[in-house]
Amino acid sequence: MRIILDAFGGDNAPLEMIKGAALAVKEYGHTVILAGNEATIRKVAQENSIPLDGMEILDCDDVISMHDAPRSLLREHKNSSMAVGMRALAEGQGDAFVSAGSTGAIVVGGTFIVKRIKGVSRAALAAIMPTQQGPAMLIDSGANVDCRPSMLHCFAQMGSIYMTDVIGGGKPARVGLLNVGTEDTKGGDLQLKTFELLKNSNMNFVGNIEARQVPYGDADVIVADGFSGNVLLKTMEGTAEVLMKSIKKAFTANIFTMIGALFVKGQVGGIKKSFSTEEVGGAPLLGVTKPVIKAHGNAKAFAVKNAIRVAAEFAAAGVVEKIEEAVAANAEEGQADGE
């Protein structure tokens, strides 16, 4: 596989990107194509004794930052590492693309450079979240604040295909609709209409799911509009952060707790790890014509390596082709929002 990596996206670029690329080359044998300033990449690699074997470089000068408007990727920053990498992907120079850069810019680039699949009205950023039963997908996680029922139906299809084929090893993913209660009649207009669409689909729809059940892992795909999806994702992150900080503080309260902490530290570290996005490998952008993975903004080498692995699995599973088929079938059924 040939994976294109935005070498200048994210808080720890380019060093951790190059390190992660080297780990992926060594461990998986993929070719990694680094998009970014060649001179800087070679200098950083040399200074840190990172071999560039199995890598290629797409030389460019510019970088798009978190503070730039996402749309500037198409004009002012069309020569940024992200834009250059995405154009190379669209032209077929690689099988998948990974960036830890601006989320908004990735959605813009996916939509207008890589381009949407025909019949998909909006690309969705699908967050992969840790749960008690392994990773689950939240789709949409913030790209689309206002949604229609047909959009949520499409998100469910795309998420179901990804989670079944890339993460679940072929086991049909359980699809749940985020709602304020589990009864069929819960929610507003958007949820009621989406419920009907999902109930009448051929997906493994398990009904409405309350936010409280998400961390327990009661569904593999949680379908939501981008507003409430973002609230769910961010609340989970914030709550886990505040709790883990409180526990760390509790461990250093006095000499007795410090001794106690020595014994339990390993186990609690394991919990932190199981609730970490580092392990999961990144969020897929679904609904575009090639595999795009968004790595966490603060991703380090280990997370970058995992994101490259997941990007390759995304490409190998033929997810894009399966989404194309599913969406084409919607069009034949004349699916509409019933409004």
Added chain:
Amino acid sequence: MRIILDAFGGDNAPLEMIKGAALAVKEYGHTVILAGNEATIRKVAQENSIPLDGMEILDCDDVISMHDAPRSLLREHKNSSMAVGMRALAEGQGDAFVSAGSTGAIVVGGTFIVKRIKGVSRAALAAIMPTQQGPAMLIDSGANVDCRPSMLHCFAQMGSIYMTDVIGGGKPARVGLLNVGTEDTKGGDLQLKTFELLKNSNMNFVGNIEARQVPYGDADVIVADGFSGNVLLKTMEGTAEVLMKSIKKAFTANIFTMIGALFVKGQVGGIKKSFSTEEVGGAPLLGVTKPVIKAHGNAKAFAVKNAIRVAAEFAAAGVVEKIEEAVAANAEEGQADGE
């Protein structure tokens, strides 16, 4: 103060309700009026040696359960302990009402028995959540799934008055609007229009707040539509539950972690307590003509006692009267949704 208590609402009724009432009588000197079957109350009290001093009983036979339709409170279950208690409140037999029963039924009873304040289009259930900086209010937390900007403005006013006068000791509460980012231009139509209303109000509006910051306590009042508010509240509960369970499991992993746990148990218990709704005392129903407090469905005596205390503080602070004044001022300003 005379506080009316639904003695048959919640998972642990009537025993824990009666116990909690006895604690409140003893500790605060309030009179507690128990709504529910008198024979059963007297029998349970006697069997458990709970003195009924300082209590009165409103005898009735029926109970509304979690499985009954909320609306049935007004007809089939109009002689339930909740309906009888709320009618007594409306008639002025008590200063405030507490129930651990069905949330939906409490909202229906508040709206149609206790009745809305003139100018308030919807009553809001305001959850009180633990944060790193003390309790914060989430309004609405699930009663109103579809909201208009003027409703969120009213929720903000009511929440601000409650948090300033009942919880904050007069310090103006920081009001934040739940959104997908902190910039003024974030969110959908509902958030953009509400932002303008709040910015031009006389409240201590601190702007948009992301869900991630809520557990850190960056606002005292978090204003949200009932759908995303419910997602926030339930995600926080679910995440904290799953994390604390994982930690408990980690402590019992082997003999060494069990020894370690002995040292840190007290401190970690403190965290659990600080993230517990038991301590906070219940969720106020705001926008109705008398103080109504919803205690947690699984409330035990200690939580019931706290809910009674909070209900009395709610009444003493004159919150209802202040909301009446604020809402009357809106009408004078000819406030509308600008749609």
